[in-house]
Amino acid sequence: MPSRILIADDEPLFRTTTAKLLEQAGYECECVADADAAMAKLRAESFDLVLSDLNMPGNFQLELLRDQHENRRGVPIVVVTGVPSLPTAIDSIRLGIADYLLKPVKLDDLLVSVRRALAGASRDRTAAPPQRDRTELARLFPRLIGASPPMLELYEALDRIAATNTNVLITGESGTGKEVVAEALHEHSHRSGGPFQIIDCTAVPESLFEAMLFGHKKGAFTGAVADSEGLLKQCDGGTAFFDELGELPLPLQAKLLRAVQQQTFTPVGSQKTVSVDTRFVCATNRDLAAEVDAGRFRQDLYYRLGVIHVELPPLRERGDDVHLLADRFLEELKPKDSPVRGFSEAAAAVLKRYRWPGNIRELRNVIERSVVLARGELIEPQDFPEDVRTAAATDPPADASPRAAGADGAVTKRVPAPEGSHDSDGGGPAGVRLTLSPDLPRNEAMRLAENQYLVHLLREHGGNVSAAAQRAGLSRQGLHKIIKQHDIDVAQFRR
Numbered sequence: 001m002p003s004r005i006l007i008a009d010d011e012p013l014f015r016t017t018t019a020k021l022l023e024q025a026g027y028e029c030e031c032v033a034d035a036d037a038a039m040a041k042l043r044a045e046s047f048d049l050v051l052s053d054l055n056m057p058g059n060f061q062l063e064l065l066r067d068q069h070e071n072r073r074g075v076p077i078v079v080v081t082g083v084p085s086l087p088t089a090i091d092s093i094r095l096g097i098a099d100y101l102l103k104p105v106k107l108d109d110l111l112v113s114v115r116r117a118l119a120g121a122s123r124d125r126t127a128a129p130p131q132r133d134r135t136e137l138a139r140l141f142p143r144l145i146g147a148s149p150p151m152l153e154l155y156e157a158l159d160r161i162a163a164t165n166t167n168v169l170i171t172g173e174s175g176t177g178k179e180v181v182a183e184a185l186h187e188h189s190h191r192s193g194g195p196f197q198i199i200d201c202t203a204v205p206e207s208l209f210e211a212m213l214f215g216h217k218k219g220a221f222t223g224a225v226a227d228s229e230g231l232l233k234q235c236d237g238g239t240a241f242f243d244e245l246g247e248l249p250l251p252l253q254a255k256l257l258r259a260v261q262q263q264t265f266t267p268v269g270s271q272k273t274v275s276v277d278t279r280f281v282c283a284t285n286r287d288l289a290a291e292v293d294a295g296r297f298r299q300d301l302y303y304r305l306g307v308i309h310v311e312l313p314p315l316r317e318r319g320d321d322v323h324l325l326a327d328r329f330l331e332e333l334k335p336k337d338s339p340v341r342g343f344s345e346a347a348a349a350v351l352k353r354y355r356w357p358g359n360i361r362e363l364r365n366v367i368e369r370s371v372v373l374a375r376g377e378l379i380e381p382q383d384f385p386e387d388v389r390t391a392a393a394t395d396p397p398a399d400a401s402p403r404a405a406g407a408d409g410a411v412t413k414r415v416p417a418p419e420g421s422h423d424s425d426g427g428g429p430a431g432v433r434l435t436l437s438p439d440l441p442r443n444e445a446m447r448l449a450e451n452q453y454l455v456h457l458l459r460e461h462g463g464n465v466s467a468a469a470q471r472a473g474l475s476r477q478g479l480h481k482i483i484k485q486h487d488i489d490v491a492q493f494r495r
């Protein structure tokens with residue numbers, strides 16, 4: 001029996017040509033033009049796979065994907081989109097998306113993706129593997145330390161992404177481990193036998209970037225004394241990791257776009273096109289969506305490189321991971337003859353309480369220094385830098401962070417505006433004033449305060465999340481996450 005594929009897309013030409021190609025490959029296809037028709041078909045008939053557009057009538061809030069996830073587990077969805085407004089990798093796992101493809105889709109890519117999704121689904125049906133436990137998940141990525149809920153979700157996402165060829169954008173605050181995660185992804189993928197090439201977009205002067213990336217012919221410019229194949233060719237069969245992608249100047253973005261789209265490029269001074277087979281993994285601390293809005297980053301390149309978006313959690317949202325990491329760094333950094341064997345209880349409490357603005361890199365530096373200063377077998381608080389001790393004593397504890405409340409994916413309910421709260425100046429976020437009863441549990445009071453803050457922030461910016469995020473000093477994705485935790489409907493603030 002041929003596998004049955006439901007194609008849901010509002011572009012008639014895409015529907016007919018894709019159905020024809022898949023039928024030639026031996027599949028049976030049905031086509032519909034919107035999400036409602038797709039849901040009706042899925043209720044009435046049986047399908048093995050759904051190939052779905054993202055932006056089509058009835059699916060602007062991913063309704064088809066949510067319905068599919070809630071009611072018909074087991075039928076994989078491959079998303080094909082021309083204008084991505086993609087969920088993050090972790091959201092997509094929650095929604096059961098097997099793969100993303102960007103239009104125009106190459107036939108080979110489509111067939112590989114469809115076959116893989118069908119094979120994965122039939123494996124799931126026949127073997128019904130038990131849910132992986134924490135240890136099993138953590139064991140998949142031995143170089144990544146962490147067992148907190150956001151990290152376990154990350155491992156699960158990386159495991160699935162590694163099986164695809166899709167480009168990946170990794171974001172997160174400085175020092176959260178973007179480079180380490182990119183390398184772990186490479187090592188876990190079928191490309192692990194090939195090279196992992198780091199290309200730091202800030203390290204190469206603009207004038208040399210093209211030649212460094214694409215190579216050059218001898219004599220192409222002053223100083224080109226021999227042919228060079230360039231960094232991209234050196235990633236053939238492997239992964240190209242572009243670090244600090246947000247810093248890449250616009251003219252270079254245009255050149256990179258062609259290489260990403262076509263996997264071909266022309267070395268400087270050459271007439272010949274060179275092909276390369278590489279996966280592009282990029283990292284940035286910047287909010288690239290906001291950079292696109294500001295005209296500093298090309299939208300087409302953003303879509304191509306950010307097909308899957310992985311956002312790394314800051315250390316302060318990773319619970320006890322701080323202790324796992326501290327123990328590992330201590331082992332790694334202490335001299336062989338050092339008597340130090342651990343942290344005192346007071347020191348462990350400081351590590352947990354401090355909010356780590358520089359994330360894992362800062363933690364590593366602090367441990368490195370404290371090993372040198374420690375006088376006994378245990379590291380004590382006085383071995384930490386003074387600013388760490390002071391901040392840990394005065395900041396709210398990291399675990400009470402409002403952002404941490406939903407970090408394990410727990411569903412949070414809408415928090416109503418607190419009774420008796422008032423906003424005396426009626427102004428923006430800076431003027432939010434609340435009266436919260438001290439009878440409230442502290443966590444609840446903090447959530448209510450945050451809820452009010454978000455309402456004022458979004459009202460002031462007319463529901464524009466990018467502008468609101470900028471004002472709040474957060475990334476757009478970060479603010480979206482918090483808004484989602486509070487179940488706030490942004491549309492109500494749009495003017």
Ligand SMILES: Nc1ncnc2c1ncn2[C@@H]1O[C@H](COP(=O)(O)OP(=O)(O)OP(=O)(O)O)[C@@H](O)[C@H]1O
Nearest residue numbers: 143144145173174175176177178179180285360361
């Ligand atoms: N999960 C992890 N397990 C162990 N070590 C980690 C982990 N994540 C990060 N590190 C360590 O933390 C430091 C910072 O990591 P990395 O350079 O990957 O961060 P980054 O997010 O790329 O930083 P930046 O944005 O500044 O480039 C490195 O020393 C790295 O080895």
